[in-house]
Amino acid sequence: SWLMTTQDPNLPTEQIVELLREFSATENVDDKFPPTYLAHGTKDRAVTFEQSVQLADQMKQHNVPYILDLIPGADHIFDYNCSTTCWQEHVLPAFDFAQRFMGGKSSGNMKLNYE
Numbered sequence: 001s002w003l004m005t006t007q008d009p010n011l012p013t014e015q016i017v018e019l020l021r022e023f024s025a026t027e028n029v030d031d032k033f034p035p036t037y038l039a040h041g042t043k044d045r046a047v048t049f050e051q052s053v054q055l056a057d058q059m060k061q062h063n064v065p066y067i068l069d070l071i072p073g074a075d076h077i078f079d080y081n082c083s084t085t086c087w088q089e090h091v092l093p094a095f096d097f098a099q100r101f102m103g104g105k106s107s108g109n110m111k112l113n114y115e
Contacts, residue, residue: 029058041074
């Protein structure tokens with residue numbers, strides 16, 4: 001597992017890095033990668049929003065449907081104290097996106113970021 005890999009004091013750094021690539025979404029995007037809705041706060045202190053931008057770039061290269069929703073000023077758990085407007089702009093669209101790709105009915109108001 002990831003935890004075991006990173007806590008084994010006998011593994012050389014290069015081997016740890018290589019093993020962790022198996023857990024990296026950006027390292028594993030291909031044409032079978034699932035459609036993905038990325039909502040990420042630009043003030044995220046746990047995971048930089050640039051990682052979502054990098055993942056979106058990989059999905060675009062592989063023609064994977066995605067939406068990248070960068071939320072100005074939001075931290076990592078932005079939806080915890082999310083206002084009604086925040087929910088309408090950043091959370092509900094994720095459900096709409098999922099419905100579209102799971103065979104359900106969506107509002108049709110989404111702009112996908114792939115060609």
